[in-house]
Amino acid sequence: MKQGKLLIGLILLALMQLVACERNDVDSSNSADRIGTSELEGIKVATTTTVQKGEPVLFALENGLSPLDFQWKISPKQDIRVEKIKTVASIYFPQSGKYTVTAIDSISQDSVSLIVDVVIYEPGYDNIEIRQPFDADDILSLTPITFSDSTFHLEFLAETKNTYKCNNNYMLFSRDKVQDTFVYDFLRVISPAGCATENAKSKQYIYTNEPIVxxxxxxxxxxxxGKNYKGSFTRNGGNYQFTWPYDDGVIFTKKTL
Incomplete structure (x- = not known):
């Protein structure tokens, strides 16, 4: 009788250990999935990397990370200042050079990096660039962009209809936000001095730099x-509706997302 009870007890103990092992395996698997699944998809340069001394270069995460859950690291890191506002980092570089900019998820430790060539110049020094005004008949097209898993994030791809010197030119622009109004002023096209490549349309990504409510x-x-264009947009869940009454000068390639 005692031997029977002892045998039953051993069987129950073995079953409990087996269940515990299987549970640990499941928990470990789920943990590994969480750690191995990165929400970081990439970093974009939100402005030009050729800046006057004392001006920052802006970097933005392409997708999905809470502002509280990531940190920025730059290498080499001597005398570099980083100011983080939501998902955008303003990075002040002390001198020209090649830098690695990394965003790190502080929870999973996943990271994504971008190597950039930064050019710092003194105000009034024009030998490193060619400044081109926009053609009088040029048209600027805007393509709105968002992501299915982070619809609060909105950006625009701005592209000229005409071509300008050098295939790696870019548009110089300023940005501002006054209450609920996003303001962008496109100033000119910039090309590296001495560029011998073919002409190309000028393209530039611009960001709203804050979650869209x-x-x-x-x-x-x-x-x-030199002309001012005004419109509006609204986000409804995962959809956007743009009100833009112009078909010349500055146009939208699509008015719904």
């Missing part, structure tokens, strides 16, 4: 070739 209407003001 669902159900809220924002104003959008764009200055191009």
């Amino acid at each position: 669902d159900g809220k209407t924002y104003n959008l003001e764009i200055t191009f070739n």
